[in-house]
Amino acid sequence: MAIPRFWREIPSRYNLLGSKCGNCGALDFPPRSVCPRCGRRSVGKMDKFRLTGKGKVVTYTVIHDAPKDFDMMKPYVLGIVELDEGVRLTSQIIDVEPGEVKIGMPVEVTFRKLGEEGDAGVIHYGYKFRPAT
Numbered sequence: 001m002a003i004p005r006f007w008r009e010i011p012s013r014y015n016l017l018g019s020k021c022g023n024c025g026a027l028d029f030p031p032r033s034v035c036p037r038c039g040r041r042s043v044g045k046m047d048k049f050r051l052t053g054k055g056k057v058v059t060y061t062v063i064h065d066a067p068k069d070f071d072m073m074k075p076y077v078l079g080i081v082e083l084d085e086g087v088r089l090t091s092q093i094i095d096v097e098p099g100e101v102k103i104g105m106p107v108e109v110t111f112r113k114l115g116e117e118g119d120a121g122v123i124h125y126g127y128k129f130r131p132a133t
Contacts, residue, residue, distance in 0.1 A: 053109030
């Protein structure tokens, strides 16, 4: 199997996969092998759970002085998004002008290129959020 195809077929690359505790029902992202809420009682009971990718902006900041690899993107928005399932994650908010981002704004996940690695040019993808359509 070719490396790009192998990379694309890893489910977590193009999905928001979390975990759900079979003991207490708690959801987590990223996935965990032990529930942080009920601990040892969850060992062997953690199931993969696909998150919807829909949520709202809880808080955000506009980055004006970016690291070298992100210099061409500035200013850009970095926010905390609460998904409909209740888990929170940090992500870049894209496809919107920084001044238009608002707390409570509905957003949805999208998967975009994050960068390339090495001479082979292996492309890394990851999640970002954009205003919900």
